[in-house]
Structures are given as structure tokens and as C-alpha cells.
Amino acid sequence: MPDSSPGSLRKIVERYFESMRTGDPNIGDLFSEDIVWVAPESSPVGSRHSGKAAVLKLMGMGVSLYDMSQPMRMELGAMAAEGEHVFVEMTLSAKTASGEAYRNHYVFVFRIWEGLIVEIHEHLDTHYTQRMLFDPTGARSPIDA
Numbered sequence: 001m002p003d004s005s006p007g008s009l010r011k012i013v014e015r016y017f018e019s020m021r022t023g024d025p026n027i028g029d030l031f032s033e034d035i036v037w038v039a040p041e042s043s044p045v046g047s048r049h050s051g052k053a054a055v056l057k058l059m060g061m062g063v064s065l066y067d068m069s070q071p072m073r074m075e076l077g078a079m080a081a082e083g084e085h086v087f088v089e090m091t092l093s094a095k096t097a098s099g100e101a102y103r104n105h106y107v108f109v110f111r112i113w114e115g116l117i118v119e120i121h122e123h124l125d126t127h128y129t130q131r132m133l134f135d136p137t138g139a140r141s142p143i144d145a
Helices: 006-022 052-063 126-137
Strands: 031-038 048-050 073-082 085-095 101-113 116-124
Touching: 006 073, 006 085, 006 101, 006 116, 031 052, 048 052, 101 126, 116 126
Parallel strands: 031 116
Antiparallel strands: 031 048, 073 085, 085 101, 101 116
């Protein structure tokens, strides 16, 4: 059975963010087959995304909202582990696909089981994200419908 100490769980989450930063195509190896990503319901992508394929599709769609020819910076802040969970504050700075500067603050809650990420809850300023990332693409928030 994999190490489930707080330090070990933190390392898994740190690997996740490093894989995101470098564009590692094997990031899915950190996920269980039945992973669930919960995105805020007020977002155009808000829902429970279930299964590795659905989560990787969500992540790929998210990347398309940014100008990937420009650096994307993820600054990790506070990180705490308790039980199966790791809580992370993160600030993302990037250029949007429409060329605007983007800087938003996130809190992620990861649940780790047997060495794999089985659940991710994403919390962020959805109003800012809607205006900066989704409005330029025509994607509407469910609360604007």
C-alpha cells in the first residue's frame, strides 16, 4: 500500500502542479481511472467531471483558454494535508487566448487514495474567470442564461 503520510500526499500534489507547469503529457498517470473533478457550477464548465478521460478533456479545454506561447506561472501558496486531503492555495498568472493579462487566485482540494488523485475540487473567482476567459469565446455562464 502506498505511503499515505501528509508529506507523501503533498508530494503527489506538488508533482501534479509540476506536471501542469511543464505540460507533461503523462499527467494522467497521477489520476485514478474514476477520478472526479468538481468545477464551480457558475462556470460554463461547471459540473462533476467523472472519469480520467473526462477530466483530461476538461484540462485540455482549459488550456485552450490561454495563449500558450506565453509563460503561464503557477505560484503555490499555503498547502496543508489532513487525512486523504491536500488543500492548496495557488495564483495563476498568464495571458488569455485573446491577449489579456490574467491573474486569479485558486484553492484546490485534492483527495488522494492509494497514491493516486481520486478527486479535485476547484474554487476560484468565477466572475473574473467568466469575464476574462469565457466571455471572449462566447461561452455563457449558467447564471447568465
